[in-house]
Amino acid sequence: MIEITGLNKTFQTANGPLEVLRDINLTIEDGEIFGIIGLSGAGKSTLVRCINQLERPTTGSVVIDGKDMTKLSDRELLEERRSIGMIFQSFNLLEQRNVLKNVCFPMEISGIGKKEAEKRAMELLDMVKLSDRAKSYPSQLSGGQKQRVAIARAMATRPRYLLCDEATSALDTATTQSILDILREINEKTGVTVIVITHEMKVIDQICDRVAVLDRSRIVEIGEVSKVFTNPQSDIAKELILPQAKGIDIIDEGERIRIVFNGEDSSRPVISNLVLECRVPVNILFADTKVLDGKVYGHMLLQLPDRDRQAERVRNYLDSIGIDYTRED
Template sequence: MIQLQNVSKTFVTGKNKIEALNDVSLEIQKGEIFGVIGYSGAGKSTLIRCVNLLEHPTSGYVFVDGTDIGGLGSNDLRKLRRKIGMIFQGYNLLETANVYDNIAIPLKLAGVPKKVIKERAAKYLEIVGLQDRSQAFPSQLSGGQKQRVAIARALAHEPEVLLSDEATSALDPATTDSILELLLKVNRELGITIFLITHELNVIQRICDRVAVMEKGRIIEQGSVVDIFTKPREPLTKQFVRNESRFKIPDPLLKELLSTGELVNLTFLGESAKDPALATLARKFDVLPSIIAGGIDQLKDQSIGNLLVHLKGETGKIRDAVDFLQSEHIIVEEVIG
């Protein structure tokens, strides 16, 4: 659906050059939710704005549904942009217009008939759960409601792709959850491809199918959310995952545990979560496992279990126990003080 091939973008300010994107390539499949994560300054916003040519790449190619959009004339580009909706962190609503008009005015400017505008506004306000707020003004809405209006406005053009530029970063956790559920609903019920950027890993894990990690204008790692979450390769990716899903242990307790055995993070996925592997260790290997902490990460379509476990026993037997856990398709990561 969307392909970026060797895309670079350089901004020139006076005598300075800022390389915002450096040889970025990725592909987003039709109907999926694809996320890009990275810290501020990584180039995420520039990347997503290249998809609809709000930013023109310095070099490289952007294809949307097989069309090289860099070669389009202004009229064809305008038509293509109607297939690409976009929502922003700041909502971008007209403060002097009510909810209905915020949706209707862009459609009117695009030449959509009045009857169709009325039908679409009603349809998409119902989808976002604001059918009773059509006459309210933005100043009368909460942040979450404003973002729902912005989503309805984007959907009213009936796009094939929805771009989300940090759409939840200004919202509280509960409101963020509701907006993520809405985006899932839009993707599943309307079949719209969603491309989002964020610095929040919980957004990626909740709704994305695949993810790319950006650092200093480059894609440093990409893959399925499950693979990135359970087998991160790059230091930055590991930092994101560990900050979100690993357990923090006070130093005195960590030293005590490491002095009396080994400490391991265990990740359970799919069938590995159903087998009583830890119960086998004491009986089969004479290794005593003690669960220090545990939790579950909910991804879009499945759960990942995490346990912090202390293994007490002879070194050789602990090694055999770890080998056994790995043979049971449990991901084992040793904790080092």
């Protein structure tokens, strides 16, 4: 378990102090896939570097499995870091070493014999579906294959935590999907806790159990992905999660409401019932809904007729059937 309490990080820069993380409080449970999302410069990488102490927090504590990382000596820290693997956007492979030797590298450093290291490396390459490329060099691999090597290397010392900082940001959609599938598989097989840092909501949506939203140095929202994504509270989460709703040309003057589907029965046709029941035409400006286990999640932006009484009828109807909605400006 990772427990971050009251963490602050301030960098001293030529222009004076720069507060990059402010009062971060976060608990990440064993075995979960935890996402941290935010815009560029929000402080995501700094936060993840504070977890393994590549960056020392200015104040606050980072307790991993009962040990306060901020209190460890450099030597103790080296030992503890073995339980934390990390992968990056830029893969960071050793170009002069082939795939097998790249995966063996952390095991060499921790003193594991060559034979044993190579045996484990081959098992790991099998896990990331690259055993046929063991003798290739990084320059001969695609981005997705390089990231798979990096994942195998990060898992070599059997870490309990895997930190992924924008690990799929340089990859196309299909390759991103395959990397996320591998991360999930490894999480399920080994129980490793995975922490995913990204600015892409799709990544969080595809694999994370819980998510923290970071905005200008602070955590502004935290919770289960299904909850945060269906009903974001903070402005930044709304911006990240509902970007498609912006930029719609509004011709009519009618009131707009956003309906939130938070696990409605998918067999209930809410919109057609609304139209039939209220005898009012509504305009669907935007919809992003999905069905999971027979339940609907997501949002729909409706434009109501430009007549107060009709709009009121629609709102009353939604109230009566217990559907959440908000008025949009």
